[in-house]
Amino acid sequence: MAYPKTYRYTKDHEWIDVKGDLATIGITDHAQHELGDVVFVELPKPGTKIEAGKSFGTVESVKAVSEIYAPAAGEVLEANGELHNTPEKINSDPHGAAWLIKVRLANPAAVNSLMDAAAYEAYIAEKGKETSA
Amino acid sequence: MRYLPKSPAERQEMLAAIGAKSMDELFSSIPERFRLRDALKIPGPYSEAEVIQYFKDRAAENSLGYTSFLGAGVYNHLRSVVTDAIIQRGEFLTSYTPYQAEISQGTLQAIFEFQTLMSQLTGQEVANASMYDGSTAMTEAVLMAERLTGRQRVLVARSVHPEYREVLKTYAKNSGLQVEEIPFAANGTVDQQKLKGALKEDVAAIVVQSPNFFGVIEPHAPLAESAHASGAMFVVAITEGVSLGLLRPPSEADIVAMEGQSFGLPPSYGGPFAGVIASRDKFVRQMPGRLAGQTTDSEGRRGFVLTLATREQHIRREKATSNICTNQALCALAATVHLTLLGKEGLREMAEQNLSKAHFALSELLKIPGVRRTFDAPFFNEFTIELPRSVKIVNSQLSREKIIGPFALGTPYPELTKHALVCVTETTPRAEVERFAGALKRALEQPV
Numbered sequence: 001m002a003y004p005k006t007y008r009y010t011k012d013h014e015w016i017d018v019k020g021d022l023a024t025i026g027i028t029d030h031a032q033h034e035l036g037d038v039v040f041v042e043l044p045k046p047g048t049k050i051e052a053g054k055s056f057g058t059v060e061s062v063k064a065v066s067e068i069y070a071p072a073a074g075e076v077l078e079a080n081g082e083l084h085n086t087p088e089k090i091n092s093d094p095h096g097a098a099w100l101i102k103v104r105l106a107n108p109a110a111v112n113s114l115m116d117a118a119a120y121e122a123y124i125a126e127k128g129k130e131t132s133a
Numbered sequence: 134m135r136y137l138p139k140s141p142a143e144r145q146e147m148l149a150a151i152g153a154k155s156m157d158e159l160f161s162s163i164p165e166r167f168r169l170r171d172a173l174k175i176p177g178p179y180s181e182a183e184v185i186q187y188f189k190d191r192a193a194e195n196s197l198g199y200t201s202f203l204g205a206g207v208y209n210h211l212r213s214v215v216t217d218a219i220i221q222r223g224e225f226l227t228s229y230t231p232y233q234a235e236i237s238q239g240t241l242q243a244i245f246e247f248q249t250l251m252s253q254l255t256g257q258e259v260a261n262a263s264m265y266d267g268s269t270a271m272t273e274a275v276l277m278a279e280r281l282t283g284r285q286r287v288l289v290a291r292s293v294h295p296e297y298r299e300v301l302k303t304y305a306k307n308s309g310l311q312v313e314e315i316p317f318a319a320n321g322t323v324d325q326q327k328l329k330g331a332l333k334e335d336v337a338a339i340v341v342q343s344p345n346f347f348g349v350i351e352p353h354a355p356l357a358e359s360a361h362a363s364g365a366m367f368v369v370a371i372t373e374g375v376s377l378g379l380l381r382p383p384s385e386a387d388i389v390a391m392e393g394q395s396f397g398l399p400p401s402y403g404g405p406f407a408g409v410i411a412s413r414d415k416f417v418r419q420m421p422g423r424l425a426g427q428t429t430d431s432e433g434r435r436g437f438v439l440t441l442a443t444r445e446q447h448i449r450r451e452k453a454t455s456n457i458c459t460n461q462a463l464c465a466l467a468a469t470v471h472l473t474l475l476g477k478e479g480l481r482e483m484a485e486q487n488l489s490k491a492h493f494a495l496s497e498l499l500k501i502p503g504v505r506r507t508f509d510a511p512f513f514n515e516f517t518i519e520l521p522r523s524v525k526i527v528n529s530q531l532s533r534e535k536i537i538g539p540f541a542l543g544t545p546y547p548e549l550t551k552h553a554l555v556c557v558t559e560t561t562p563r564a565e566v567e568r569f570a571g572a573l574k575r576a577l578e579q580p581v
Binding site: 042061062063064065 | 448
């Protein structure tokens with residue numbers, strides 16, 4: 001699956017799509033692939049403040065429960081309620097319909113320090129080599 | 134891997150492998166004052182014959198030939214030899230935690246059936262694979278309510294088992310949870326006025342036990358209503374599961390915590406028991422421990438798996454839902470076999486016998502001059518009476534007549550000195566109830 005060029009990516013495998021001071025956050029195709037079949041997501045309520053690098057929710061697959069870390073600081077405006085009944089969308093459309101939260105960013109410029117699509121693809125390719133080594 | 138003691142040479146080899154010079158160096162991070170310098174004070178070694186004799190002697194100390202009127206959280210009920218025969222099968226007795234579904238279908242199915250029975254009995258949608266015992270199940274229910282509400286105050290009825298409250302306080306001590314106790318009213322149930330007074334918007338849960346520690350049945354509906362009106366969870370603890378053969382299940386509760394001992398487990402030296410925690414489906418991910426789930430394999434055949442274990446401590450470390458990392462599989466199996474043998478009618482009949490024998494006992498005891506009933510609220514198989522003299526002295530006299538007397542309430546409830554909690558189950562013959570009444574009458578007539 002292609003990694004959208006306009007998104008930014010974290011080392012913890014979240015993506016963030018910024019438009020002005022609004023952003024949408026999700027987990028990457030690589031993350032969903034590593035997790036396996038997703039069966040549940042726990043997301044914050046609107047109004048919750050999130051901090052860069054801190055956990056704001058969990059994704060549960062048949063194998064594990066994993067933390068989701070905020071790529072940037074801000075306030076949650078909306079959580080993707082659809083995922084409550086159809087968590088498997090995270091496996092089929094992680095970069096689109098299975099977005100997790102929408103936030104108002106505290107400092108949109110901070111996102112520029114995250115990886116772009118090319119850097120992220122190189123990062124996961126490197127990680128893949130480490131694992132198979 | 135063989136589980137044999139290591140020789141000194143093997144110990145040196147292991148120390149060398151991790152780069153420690155001596156055992157002292159290995160444990161150097163433990164402060165000196167906590168380190169054991171003397172050998173453990175244990176007797177032995179004994180020969181096989183001596184060990185057998187030791188246990189024969191201990192077994193002879195058992196209260197064989199006594200009739201018991203002691204309940205207070207542990208109950209003597211009929212058990213079938215079938216239960217022991219099944220739980221002693223090697224496949225169940227020696228099997229490890231069923232993490233690997235492929236080789237654990239029997240154990241997983243037994244747990245699944247246990248969960249089904251427990252959710253039916255408690256009137257809840259989901260029950261887990263079991264907890265350590267009733268007291269830890271109740272504490273975990275409170276912690277679950279804390280997670281679900283995000284609140285840290287909990288109101289616990291003083292009529293909840295004193296030891297259950299002790300366990301809760303131990304957990305609460307360093308966790309920021311505030312435990313407040315609510316007194317009981319004159320009829321033995323929780324004081325609803327006091328409860329309402331203490332119920333604010335910061336309360337995570339109201340906890341009651343029913344039948345409560347005095348044997349009295351608590352009214353669930355108004356308590357649930359009060360709890361829900363302020364956004365708190367309603368937690369019901371049950372120490373005597375057989376009561377559910379007759380009483381309406383606590384379906385108004387958000388979480389039910391129960392002791393499973395009454396279902397096929399003997400009252401042996403304090404354990405092992407099996408705790409039950411049951412709740413609503415929507416709260417399942419905040420439930421501690423694990424569940425056995427029913428599923429289908431790649432060929433569409435029915436199978437069972439362990440689920441929610443992904444939230445346990447050995448996987449999620451400090452982010453785990455709870456620090457319980459196992460369940461009481463064998464005790465839960467005993468409960469499952471026991472209840473399956475009894476069936477719905479059998480359990481009801483057993484419960485009816487408890488009810489009628491306990492009520493017969495009360496009427497016999499009230500004929501004794503000076504004996505009064507403490508609380509007038511309805512009860513199941515335990516009730517509280519007031520004696521004209523010390524319960525402990527009376528009990529020592531009863532024990533000479535091979536009767537284990539009722540529980541002396543004075544220790545956990547200083548205001549109830551001279552009050553005794555009497556338990557009568559289906560195992561107590563009518564003639565023994567009459568013998569008890571006679572013995573109690575004589576004990577009270579003795580000059581002080």
